[in-house]
Amino acid sequence: MFVLIVRKDFAPESGPSAPVPTTKQSILVAALALAVGLEAAAAQDADLDDGGNLDLPEISVTANLVETPLSQVGSAVTVITGEELREQQIKFVSEALRQVPGLAVSRTGPLGQLTQVRIRGSEGNQTKVFIDGIPVNDPAAGSEFDFAHLLADDIERIEVLRGPQSALYGSDAVGGVINVVTRRGEGRTRAAARVEGGSFGTLNGNASVSGGTDRYNFIASASGFQTEGISVASTRLGNKEKDGYGNGTVFAKAGYNLTDTFDLSAVVRYTTSRSDLDAETFYPQYGHTGPVDALQDVKGEQFFTRAQARLLLLDGHWEQIAGFAYTDQDRTYRDLDPRMVTSTYDGERARFDYQSTFFFDTPQFLDASHAATFAVEHDEDKAISKNVWSSFEKSIGTTGFVGQYQVSLFEDLSLTGSIRRDDNELFKDSTTYRATAAYFLKESGTKLRGSYGTGVKNPTLFELYGYTNNYRGNPNLKPERGEGWDIGIDQQIFGGGILDITYFSQRITDLITGAGQTSINLPGSSKIDGVELGLSVSPITNLTLRASYTYMNGEDADGRTLVRRPKNLASIDVSYILLDDRAQLNLSVDYVSKQKDWVYSADYNERYIVDLNAYTLVNLAASYQINDGLQLYGRLENILDEKYYEVWGYGTLGFGGYAGVRLTF
Template identity: 40%
Template sequence: MSQFRVPGAALRGALVAGTAMAVLNLSSAAAQESAASDNLVQGSVPQVPEVVVSASRVPLPSVAVGSAVTVITGEELENKQSRFVADVLREVPGVSVNRTGGFGGLTQVRIRGAEANHTLVLIDGMEVGDPFNGSEFDFSQLLTNDIERIEILRGAQSALYGSEAIGGVISITTKAARPGFAASLAAEGGSFATKNLRGSANAGFEDFDLRVGIEAFETAGFDLSPSGDENDFSQAISANFRSAYRPVDDLEFRVNGRLVDRELETDGQDFVTTGEAIDADTYNEIRDLSLRAEGQLDLFGGAWEQTLGGAFTRSDLDRFDGGALTSGSVGSKRKLDYQSNVTLETPNLLETVHGFTVFGEVEQERFENIQPFVPTADREERTTNYAVVGEYRLQAFERLFLSGSLRHDAFEEFEDATTYRVTGSFDVPETGSRLHASYGTGIKAPTFFELFGFDPGTFVGNPNLEPERSEGWDVGIEQQFLDGRVVADVTYFQADLFDEISSDFAGGFTTPVNLSGESERNGVETSLRIVPFDGLTLTGSYTFMNARQPDDRFEIRRPRHSASFNANWSFLDARANLNLGVDYNGEAEDLEFATATDRTRVRLDDYTLVSLAGRYRPVEGVEVFGRIENALNQDYQEVFGFETPGRAVFVGARFSFGPSGLQ
């Protein structure tokens, strides 16, 4: 029986709320759940065949994935109660998180030592990064409300997703509509005068469904400056929706959308004496919009599936000082794409299943730099890029899984580029072992801001930049013990980056430049999951990472050592839950932008963040919850010169209505 086929309805059932990317990618090559379960070690711990939607152009059962991937479920998000996705990502092997001070401050996520704009972020199949900044995604805007699952795919994935995926992919799926009507409303408050209100509404019918989620977050914050006395305010409103219409069997139309509107106070920076943040009467207004519409047609019983889709992304940023607009930017992206998947089974030839995918897209980007006081710095550019992808997947004997991808990008501003990727997974269910490996190449085009950007007194672009290129590989083993109650994974990775874009600080201005030579990254990622008894789950991870520039200096803000531990206890027939999280971030280096000193680098001390969370459901449809963040009141910095929040306490309640529960 094919491991590469999951019918659309069965897939939606398997993921409960469904997976937008799973539907988006048209899985003619995903596995039937009954066959996938045969390859899992059975025991007293229930084993649910996990579908991974980001590791291929089609969804795959986890046993068939050769790349290193971590999946965080919506239930885990509820148990940990983190309100920002970035805080959950701290637990993922190979991932580094840096937030510029407080809530709402620029939050960057790096995978395996790559840069923040090397991480592609997808939400329900939509690319949500800021096109003006090379599609880099600011994780400070991403709240956890209404998220069903998060996948973190590590390693170069440009052969699947293009320029932005040179370091990895983070794919987020929001909850889909369930049958019937339902609604949920939650409110919480706590330290720093923080208020959070979130809700969801659901309507599901046989041929049509719709789900809408909305969240409002506001905090008085704290002072980002080490020497100031002014709290920095932040607020955000985000909304998302998913809808689907099925006029006839084998035909479905889908529309997804996301809107975020934010405002946050910012501090200036002393570029002369200390390099630290200083109080200032400045704030930013940011608006992000993402939309996607597509239609899927299944033919020959699902053996041939096709999708035609279009997407639009826009990000607007306005900076103010004393109430006056000082600078801004606009970035937008329009995309049209088509994908075709074909599955062929040859049971008499090594029990093989073959999957073929062809994908093509045309993408138009628009960039605008706004400088009211320096009209000569105002600039508007448009580019159009084309890409075509081919992917082949092979399954043999229901235990060997291979894949290969090839992509050609035709850039308007740069030379054309071809990237490729191969993966392999070999499952040995008799011993609970699985070997996995991947190799891939990547390319990252310079951002518009890096090429032509201008910020008076701080930044000047460089139109002579060349694209960054990389190649890397990883190999690992996953091992289960005690009938699946213990699962361990160890992965070694290595990647080489060429023409790395770095910052040159001279004369009070920062200018991007290409570094000559080879930037090396290598390390080991480990993870462990233990279920000593039903209801208690212990997880841990440790990463050793060595990320260096061509001159052998460490890359900034990448710790060599990082680790996490989480204990989750569900009891009273799952009506109560307690969660303990511990995240360790080792020493790292950062840049000091101060002309008065001769040093260019400083050390960021290591730190440990401890969180405690609990929730209790006294009656059906009602839940009370609370959490403590930074319980040890650690004093630390993730970015040099910017303070971080101390111990904080939050409490709240949730009310759910309708048959679906909508937790």
Template identity: 40%
Template sequence: MQLRHSLLACLLAGTTVSAQAQEIIITASKVEASREETGSAVSIIDAEHLENNQITLVTEALREVPGLAVSRTGGIGSTTQIRIRGAEANQTLVLIDGVEVNDNSTVAEFNFADLLSLDIERVEVLRGAQSAIWGSDAVGGVINIITKQGKGPLNGSVTFATGSYNTNQQSFTLKGGDDEYNLALSGSLLDSDGISAASSDRGNSEKDGYSNSTLNFKGGMQATDNLELNLVLRHVDAFQETDKSDFNTGTIIDDDSHAERQQNSGRVSAKLDLMDGDWQQEIGYAVTKSRTESFSSTFNSDALGKKRKLDYQSNYFIHTDAAEHRLTFVAEREDEDFDYSSTYSTVKQSTDSTGLVAEYGLNLDETYYFTVAGRRDLNDRFSDTDTYRFSFAAWLNDDWRLHTSRGTGIKNPTLFELFGSTSTFTSNPDLKPEKNTTTDLGLEYHFSDIDGYIDVTLFDTDVEDLISTNATTATNQAGTSDIKGLELTATLNPTDRLRLTASYTYNDATDADDQQLIRRATHIAGLNASQLLANGKTRISGGLQYNGKQYDTVFALSGNRRVTLDSYTLANLAVTHAYSDNVEIFAKVNNLFDEDYEEVYGFGTEGINFTVGIKLSGSL
């Protein structure tokens, strides 16, 4: 097994990865800018990478991003968490087309299990504390998913795929646009018999199925020469069969439990350009409604969370001969509702907050870039808080770029943490927000003879007042958690046919007692290569993902205990062939070497599995 891994690693290392010149991001400052202008650590996954590697779930690609740790409790559709630089899963803010989609019906984290790679233009991953721009939830970073906008004559596609575990998916896209209007509609139906959520290595054999229906709409119109109107809508309906924990032994065992998840979100916005574009104003209103119904033989629950957000942003640009200045002001009003009922209890609560942001940006001679931002959050349940962030980037010469940032993060206790979900839960009015401070420093080398770069970034984070929740109450942990490490990224594109990306993360994440935090491996690495063959129609893409040894906690009545999860390496291989201008066939093999591994203690993982399919596309 190790020999095969080494051979594939050598094969991929001998190839090269993709770099996108002037990659555009908006997450760092809510204003479009190239990646090279950004002092913060950011990674971009583009549509080409998703399509070349036949990505079904976005988490498959996120595993390749430095600083990210992914944990899934079973097969496809099982609860999936992402931790950025050792932060908790609910300390990552997730946006889809500008809408915050963290699920506040539970602990305000986003369940990546239901996020399909459906007509996505790019995924931006911003690492480090970003609360000064994005508020609560952005303690560890921000993941921003942007779907494709309609362009050109009306066109569409349909995709049919089938594979292991009786997994089937049917998807469609419909897009078009001109200078006045644009629209994009996409949808997908996915269902799978799945595997046993409880590990089969421990004698469990009952398969736990999953189904997902997703529908996206994105449209806009140019109402006048300087007024743009936009609307995005998203609906997700998922059904997941699950297994249960045996608290006598702390293991996961077969069970007929299941959960139904639904999320509806949308945003309407208007953007006004004045003074020849030097003064931009945008106002938007977004709504997210998340619902999770859980059923078992002994316990049923219904959790409903709603979030409504009104925001206004103003950008003012000042141009001089040597410099460009930007002044940004943001005002936000957010209201949240939490409505929970179960076999044993009922909880109904709400909260609201107001955020005010001011940011200054400087572009000096296209060589030095500086931003500084401050935010004031006014809360109805907690003390008002202030956060800040600054970033700096500089071209030292034509090849070397320096970038650094420092920021603070704040994570307000969720309504779930404050009031719990059982009749025995004791509210804690003294529960304080979690907070952190993150500093990173990176050096990037750009190759002069090929399109690509290598980046090395050091980071250090101090976390205070981490919230710990059990069946009876929630409390703030004493002391400071220390997280520090290194991120290495290589992005190269030596020819028009050859792409390669590589990443490595060293993450030393310890709590106040100097114990490594659970589900955060010290070493994580990834390689991906994609080669278009000489016929110009066939592309072969392959990847390796290494996850080092990590720890987990087993919860049992006899007492909790700490366990070690072994390291593992996963390989995948994808082939696409353009049969004609309108027909593409594809195949993919995951876990190519049938690695036996465990991401979360007691839960199963998929063995070697495959997908084959066909995509039909064309103008209408």
């Protein structure tokens, strides 16, 4: 068992000399070496598997704090498997999230630029994000997680839980939760590698080693992504300079069962990135600001780690989990001509958590199964901001107490109730709650479900105390509050498929929004209503069809349409296996309807709404398995060569082609 808790001492500077390793990098090398050493020592005892991938049952690990069969989950939840990611050759998690009902993705330019995800019309910082149980929302970036740098390599499962979830997960979960789970090692030790190249000077690859037995499991992985890119500021505005992006990610994950009832596990993940940037200027012909070519960049580091112990008592009826997680996310913004640092941001979070769940049955009373959970979490968040105008360093501590009760009656009806109390050092203590119900009719394969929940989103440290040339913090901001409900039906259809339909309604009170050069709480409530459809079916042998559609209507308290929330979102993904299961074709189509966006006056004291046109993206992927250890693959992206904006004035990738090879040993 190893626990990795370190802080960054210094960041390597770019230049002709070799970079000096940071403390984080040295620790990560040691972690990877430890995982490889564990593999070498135990390889002879490992068992063969069917391909080295974790085959999870149909459960949710996010909806109710403990593993719950999907048939008993009353909330709206979508599961994306690692197999689906590989079929579509998806390289960034944000691209997969575009296909989830109720989710809108906005990227401020090409790859490597700020990428926001909004669930059911909520703001990007109202989405709680976990990676391997680590809460990764950045205290120094508006308590939001930037999906720009999260690569899809070695991911086994992504769960998206929609609707207010603060009763389970506290602040930041007003819109919902995204939980990313990486795979764990299984079977005899195996090594895998891939390399890929293509349009826009893009080169990327991954290498991993993994294995496991009933006693232990491990995986160590390294990924790299590099592209010359396109201009961040759209070429349609006359900008021509290419803006590149680079990403290097390593992670190690291991678990060990000391006894049949006590196990230890740990994970560590480190990402370093550099993104070229462009600046903002005033375009007289449009009457508002927009991006323009500039010699600027941002260097970033993300360090995530978690260690936990799990104990089962009373013949497995009492489960206890204790863990510690730590995150450190740094960003350094620079002007490159002349070279100078203009601002830095450092967000840190340390979390201690304990969860206790008691499982018991009452067969003589309603033939019921019960699960009672108590959890306590303590977070210490810190944000450090330094720029040429000012600097601040602020910290905040929060302790949350959670109680949840689940009951399944007659194997058909499942009910859940949750309540949470958050004690906060800066704001008034808050209480949130949630209730869900699911009724499963086995004969028809029908699940009826519904949920209601409340949420809270505390003002971010930057909203309270931030200061730049065009922003002044407002220490009088109040927490945002939300409530939402949904009802839905999941219907099993031919070919083992599922059709799901959901109607949802959400309200957010005291929504924090920009006003001039500061932030304010909007009076009244913003409202978002909509319908979500999902389909997964195999109508014939070797053919799989997945589709989703969302209609969403979001307005603020004054009746104005919320920005970057398209009313209509749709996606179709078709996968076909042929040539004796050696080849696979995949076609995906994503549609985004018209939407609104913000732009600003020259002095940033006023902002205006502009319209963004609808667009459709079509991608085609193919792979061929030459033998058990060698696969060739390739894909075409944006086949229609759409010209579009996700954020006004920021460039998007046109038609591109990519090809690669994957090896397994």
